[in-house]
Structures are given as C-alpha cells and as structure tokens.
Amino acid sequence: MYKLLLVVALFGCALAAPTNDDVITKFLTNQDTDGTYAYDIEQASGIQIKEEGQSGHYARGSYAYISPEGVPVQVVYTADEFGFHPQSDLLPTPPPIPEAILRSIQYIQEHPTPEELADREVRAHQI
DSSP states (O other), X not given: OHHHHHHHHHHHHHHHXXXXXXXXXXXXXXXXXXXXXXXXXXXXXXXXXXXXXXXXXXXXEEEEEEXXXXXXXXXXXXXXXXXXXXXXXXXXXXXOOOHXXXXXXXXXXXXXXXXXXXHHHHHHTOX
C-alpha cells in the first residue's frame, strides 16, 4: 500500500511540476590557448549572458533577464584581483553619510592624536 501511495505521490509531483520550454537560441563560445575566452548565450525567454576574459586573471560581462515581477534586470560586471564589481540600477546603494559624521571625520583628520602622528612618521619611512 505504501509503495502505491509513494508512486502516486511521485507521479502527482511530476504532473504538477512546471514544464521548461525555454530553449537556447544563441550559443557562441571561444577558448584560446593563451587562456582568453568569450561566450555569448541567449535563450528564448530573453535571458542573455555574455562574458570575455582571461582565465584566472580577469573577466568582464553582463547578464539580463526578466524578473518574476516583470521588471527587466541587467547587470554589467568586471572581476579581477580586487573582486567582483557589478553595476546595475537595481542594486541597493548605501544611504548618504550624515553631515555630522562627515564633519567629525574632517575634525579627526585635521587634529591627529600624538599616537596618530607617530604612526604617520613610521609609515612614511616604510617601503
């Protein structure tokens, strides 16, 4: 009985699963012996992925898709020894620094402590 119930449940899940009719409409790729590469992929649903770079050194590319809410999303990025750097209108941005904090930082820079002055002296002589 349990086996029949399990089979019926699995069959029901398979019927309920959405079908994915999205097909790749563009697939271009290139890999050179010096490690440089590029690819450009598009799908019927509007997903686009492009990247070029040199393996292990840098990459630059973009991807785009339509969100479940119907909003077009596009991200342009670079990646290098300093990390991944995405750019998009949809990425969150920090709030502006309050004026009082900016004045405090300026005051601290203009009035260093004796320890800060000593540290600056040491750093000036380091290679």
